[in-house]
Amino acid sequence: LAVLPPPPPANAARAGSSATPSAAAQYTARATAAAEAAGALAPPTFSLTGSADPWMLLEDGAQQKLDDVTKEVAKKLRGVVQAMDTNINKTWMPQDVWLIVAWHFAITKGRKWAYKWMAKKFYNSKGVEWEKSFWRWIANPMRVVGALWITTYLFDNGLRLGTALELPNFLPTEIEMIGDFDRGMYAMASGIIAVMSTNHWLPGILKRKFGIKDTSQRLIITRLATFAVTSAAIALTALLFGFPTSSLMGFGGIGGLTFGLAAKDLISNFIGGAMLAVVRPFSPGEKVFLLSNNGRFRSTKEPTVGAYQVKEIGWYQTTLVPKDTRPTTVPNGYFLGANVVNISRQTARIIVAHIRVRYDDAQHIPAMTTGIEAYLRNHVKIITHSKPVRVHLREIRDDHLSIRVETHSHVINKDEFLPIQQEILLGIFNIVKLHSSGPAWPVLNTVGEDMRPWHGGDGGRGRGMYADLGTQDYDFNGLRERL
Incomplete structure (x- = not known):
């Protein structure tokens, strides 16, 4: 491709009309001389087949058409770049402050109005809420643009004021960033907006366009893309502000080590x-x-x-x-x-129950465990092929026998599982009640007293734990009802 001529001098209008050349005018003259020297160089020839292998060669007619199309596209891109650069480097005038005020009004009020208008036209059928709408998200990018305009407005008018006061005569002449200040600021703002857009829109694009359903995979790709965009924006901004590449590399190494130790x-x-x-x-x-x-x-x-x-x-x-x-x-x-x-x-929910059984009902425990296991294996919500169904006598305690029930349900959702768990526990309770003579109440042991029911403790009369009641007629049924 022919060597493209450099863009027009940056901030040319900021030089002012002072008799003594300002710093900006000196930088503009230097850039113009460099551009003329670059334009005097002979443009290199362009060909898509200069280093191609023989099997990649095209016919002469096709090759010429391809070259023409490429040159035309490059020419259009060149015009777009030059137009953008010209607009970027236009000088802000003091009266242009109205544009900043209007932009602030658009951020605070215009977004709401735009959302309400589009809600009547398009959003009603889709049910798009304000918090999830485009107009809610666009606030931060608009604030970035507003900060960019305010910064360049202050810089341009400050430079104009400084030129009028002949301040450039007291400043060093090797300030290379003045001519590229606008380009650097626009590159920085574009990078910030690009990072915001990547974080917000890329996960949805990956899900809809590329079929990536896993949230973590989308998160990884989004973060890698964000890191790449951020690095490119920082490097481009630093270069446009005039920082040498070698200095950037050195600062990156030393600064990275220092930052890593401190943070x-x-x-x-x-x-x-x-x-x-x-x-x-x-x-x-x-x-x-x-x-x-x-x-x-x-x-x-x-x-x-x-x-x-x-x-x-x-x-x-x-x-x-x-x-x-x-x-x-x-x-x-x-x-x-x-x-x-x-x-x-989790792939299943576990149900665990501990059942207290009286000593007097010990002979009914096999019937209880068999009935409970059959009930669980026939329940449609219980997993029987891959998870165990365990119903066994597990412990002999001081005042009761303990049956432990363990099974799994394939219902995962908690709201759906709780009614099923209730149904299963009630079914287990009914089976135990069918074979039990009553609840196994906890017994409080007295220190030094033998409370075992099968032990006499009264000289062999066999009353055991009730020996201390004497011959009085005690109402055990009434006591059980009160408990």
Whole structure:
């Protein structure tokens, strides 16, 4: 491609009309001389087949058409770039402040009006809320543009005032960034808006256009793209402001080492965020159990907390919402050494019950366990092919026999599981009641007294734990009803 001539001199109107050449005028003259020297060079020839292998050669007619199309596209792009650069370097006049005021009005009031107008035309059928609409998101990019305009407005008019006061005569002449200040500011603002757009729109594009359904994969790709855009924007902005490439590389190495030593916890949180995106122990929308760590966070064991719902996994921190809807912010570095239970990824829910049986009903325990196991295996909500159904006498306690029931249900949703659990527990209760002579009440032992029912303790008369009642007629049925 022919060497493109450089864009028109930057900030030419800022030189003023002083007899002594201003700093901006000197920089403009220097840039013009460099452009003339570059234009005197012979333009290189263009060909798409200059270094091609023989099997890639095209016919002469096709090759000429391809070259013509490429040159035409390059010419149009050149015109677009020059037009953009010309508009970027236009000088702000003092009376142009009305544009900044109008832009501020558009941010504060115009977005709402635009949303209401579009809501009547398009959004009613789609049900787009204000918080999720484009007009809600566009506020931050518009603020970036507003800050850009204010900065360049102050710079241009400050430069004009300084030229009128002949301040350039007292300034060093090697300030190369003045001529490229507008370009650098626009590059910085464009980079910030590009990062905002990538974070907001790329996950949806990956899901709709590329079919990536996994939230963590979209998060990884979005963060990599954001990092690439941020790095490119910083490098371009620094170069346009006149920082040498060698200085940027050196500053990046030394500054990175210094920053890493000084911000160890900050980097740990960023690494934790990257690990959450790669390992994916949980994703936004899932529920997790989080145990307290030296009082730093409220434990899941608290009744008002319960399971935390993951709302957002950020670069630095993760936002969790407990049962009482009070958002909890956890630094990502915490998860590097924490045990987090993800209950949203469980494949079954377990049901465990402990049944107290009286000693007098010990002979009915086989019938109880057989009936309970048959009931569970025939229940449609119980998993029998891959999970065990266990119903056994597990313990002999001082005042009762203990049967432990363990089974699993394939119903995962908690709201759907709780009625099923209630139904199963009531079914188990009815089976136990059918074979039991009564509840196994807890017995309080007196220190030094033998409370075993089968032991006499009264000289062999066999009354055992009731020996101390004497011969009085005690109403045990009434006592049971009162209990």
